[in-house]
Amino acid sequence: MWSNSAMFAGADRRRTANAVNPRLHGGAKTPTKPRFSECYPSSTQRSGNPRSSTVVSASRRTSFFRTTTAATRDIKALQNENIKKIHEFLVDNEGDEAVPEAKIRSPHRQDFINMFEMIYQHVSPNFEIPAGTRLEDLIPPMMREMGYPGTIKASAFNPMGVPHSWYVLLDVLSWLIDYVLLAKDLTNNGQKLFTSDDFEREATVKALRLSWLVSTYRDYTKNRSQINDPKYIEQKRINLRNFFAQQDDLEGKLEMLEKAKEQLDYDIEEIRADNGAEAKHQEDLRRTEDDICKAERCRDDWKVDCEQTRSRWEKVKRELDEVLSETQELHAINEQKRAQVALQAQGEHGITGERARQMTTERNQDLQTLLDIEKQISQISKETWLITPKVRAAFKEQQQRCESVVNKLLDLARGLNITATMPRVPESETEMRREGERAEVFLKEIRAAIAREVHDEKTQKVRSEQDNENIKGLIEMENEKIEEAKKNLHREERQRRREKEKWKDQRLQLEQNIDALENEKEVKAEKIIESSQYQQALIQENAELQKITALLEEKKNEAVVKISEKLTPMSEHLEQMECDKIWMKKALLDLSERC
Numbered sequence: 204m205w206s207n208s209a210m211f212a213g214a215d216r217r218r219t220a221n222a223v224n225p226r227l228h229g230g231a232k233t234p235t236k237p238r239f240s241e242c243y244p245s246s247t248q249r250s251g252n253p254r255s256s257t258v259v260s261a262s263r264r265t266s267f268f269r270t271t272t273a274a275t276r277d278i279k280a281l282q283n284e285n286i287k288k289i290h291e292f293l294v295d296n297e298g299d300e301a302v303p304e305a306k307i308r309s310p311h312r313q314d315f316i317n318m319f320e321m322i323y324q325h326v327s328p329n330f331e332i333p334a335g336t337r338l339e340d341l342i343p344p345m346m347r348e349m350g351y352p353g354t355i356k357a358s359a360f361n362p363m364g365v366p367h368s369w370y371v372l373l374d375v376l377s378w379l380i381d382y383v384l385l386a387k388d389l390t391n392n393g394q395k396l397f398t399s400d401d402f403e404r405e406a407t408v409k410a411l412r413l414s415w416l417v418s419t420y421r422d423y424t425k426n427r428s429q430i431n432d433p434k435y436i437e438q439k440r441i442n443l444r445n446f447f448a449q450q451d452d453l454e455g456k457l458e459m460l461e462k463a464k465e466q467l468d469y470d471i472e473e474i475r476a477d478n479g480a481e482a483k484h485q486e487d488l489r490r491t492e493d494d495i496c497k498a499e500r501c502r503d504d505w506k507v508d509c510e511q512t513r514s515r516w517e518k519v520k521r522e523l524d525e526v527l528s529e530t531q532e533l534h535a536i537n538e539q540k541r542a543q544v545a546l547q548a549q550g551e552h553g554i555t556g557e558r559a560r561q562m563t564t565e566r567n568q569d570l571q572t573l574l575d576i577e578k579q580i581s582q583i584s585k586e587t588w589l590i591t592p593k594v595r596a597a598f599k600e601q602q603q604r605c606e607s608v609v610n611k612l613l614d615l616a617r618g619l620n621i622t623a624t625m626p627r628v629p630e631s632e633t634e635m636r637r638e639g640e641r642a643e644v645f646l647k648e649i650r651a652a653i654a655r656e657v658h659d660e661k662t663q664k665v666r667s668e669q670d671n672e673n674i675k676g677l678i679e680m681e682n683e684k685i686e687e688a689k690k691n692l693h694r695e696e697r698q699r700r701r702e703k704e705k706w707k708d709q710r711l712q713l714e715q716n717i718d719a720l721e722n723e724k725e726v727k728a729e730k731i732i733e734s735s736q737y738q739q740a741l742i743q744e745n746a747e748l749q750k751i752t753a754l755l756e757e758k759k760n761e762a763v764v765k766i767s768e769k770l771t772p773m774s775e776h777l778e779q780m781e782c783d784k785i786w787m788k789k790a791l792l793d794l795s796e797r798c
Contacts, residue, residue: 278370281370288377289322289373315372325383326382342355351375351378353375355372356368496717500710531611533569536565561670568674577643583608609627
């Protein structure tokens with residue numbers, strides 16, 4: 204908490220500064236007393252040196268009331284302290300928006316407005332100085348209401364930032380910072396002032412005194428004659444002192460219990476610190492379990508991807524089987540045509556032009572079919588090598604498809620002069636690419652052989668130009684069908700990609716939700732552990748309080764017994780005195796009658 208010296212240290216500094224420079228308060232003028240703060244009147248003593256404009260060589264006037272002059276202080280040093288204080292406060296609270304130190308030393312009007320608003324908004328968050336407002340009409344009344352102990356003249360604002368008056372506004376800003384810090388400190392720690400031990404002690408004493416007065420008044424209303432007995436009042440005072448002493452003992456025991464509670468809290472904190480390693484291991488275990496769960500979810504996703512890939516492969520296989528069946532049919536037709544060509548070549552006139560054009564067209568169709576088969580085989584090889592190790596279970600299925608492809612290639616190679624190495628079924632995944640390349644080479648050889656045959660048959664192409672026009676129309680129709688099929692395939696591929704992205708986003712969202720739920724679970728588990736510990740501590744404290752209550756009850760019973768033991772002889776003595784008094788009255792009556 205702030206002490207009185209700290210709270211008004213700035214005021215002492217300002218009083219001394221005012222004493223050095225008489226222009227701050229205008230000579231001997233005394234400011235009015237502000238509200239909510241102490242007021243220190245300004246000094247009327249003069250500066251050490253007379254004004255050269257009025258007195259050329261005059262010495263200081265002798266004073267009967269002030270024999271010495273107060274020691275002067277360096278105003279420049281005080282200004283530097285205030286500038287540093289203002290700059291540090293603005294940097295700590297405003298950050299990059301703080302006014303630079305150079306502008307604090309020589310500001311313009313808007314710079315002062317910005318600094319004043321930044322500081323005063325800690326007291327009133329919505330405070331803003333309206334545009335066009337005269338500062339000399341706004342600032343002095345505000346500071347007077349807040350309790351500023353000095354006087355702010357209008358000349359300090361016009362012009363702004365000049366050396367002969369700027370230190371006054373610097374002092375205003377510095378005092379406003381002290382006010383803000385004091386207000387924050389009172390806000391944070393004000394409750395402690397009203398709940399301290401001194402207030403509790405005073406309240407306890409007042410309560411005990413009030414209880415004693417109430418009990419005394421109750422006894423007085425029951426028997427008003429007791430008030431005339433001096434021993435009765437003295438006995439009541441003794442009882443009150445004993446009760447105060449007993450209360451002091453209980454407060455001492457309560458302090459001991461509070462210290463024991465603090466020691467237990469310290470031991471609990473040490474135990475928690477020692478259990479940090481175990482908590483860390485538990486945290487690592489939870490993280491490992493989370494990683495296992497994520498790996499299992501990833502494995503399930505990969506299984507789904509494998510199933511989807513397998514279904515796509517089955518679809519491709521069916522399409523390939525269809526293409527191969529068509530290729531076989533075309534191969535059979537090609538063989539038949541070859542036989543027909545050979546048969547006709549042995550005749551007298553050979554084949555007709557129409558038949559030659561038809562055979563050329565069929566050969567071109569076969570060549571186009573072979574090109575399509577080559578593209579499909581290349582695509583199959585690429586897709587095969589793009590499969591990750593997690594879907595290697597599909598290798599056997601790929602091997603079977605490769606075997607069927609090799610068989611189809613061997614069927615196509617029959618009757619052709621091919622010198623390339625025949626492809627074979629791969630035995631492992633590493634051989635898959637090599638055999639694929641070998642199949643590509645084999646396909647190139649097949650295409651070259653077919654090209655040679657086509658070249659040989661081009662001699663008959665001259666007689667088949669008329670049929671080529673009709674075949675071109677058919678080819679265009681087939682190309683349109685192929686383009687349509689490609690468009691459908693691309694459309695399905697885009698749809699699958701969009702669905703995959705959507706599933707991926709959903710999976711990420713679910714993982715984030717699971718992580719958030721796990722974090723909430725951990726936080727709630729920690730809160731449950733803390734609450735159980737607090738519950739155990741409360742149980743122990745309740746047990747201690749029950750013991751103290753039992754002890755207080757026992758002390759109270761003992762006090763009642765002792766008081767009753769002391770009051771019984773006194774009551775018997777009083778009864779005896781009453782009897783003696785009655786006897787004496789009777790004796791006096793008898794004597795008066797005899798006389």
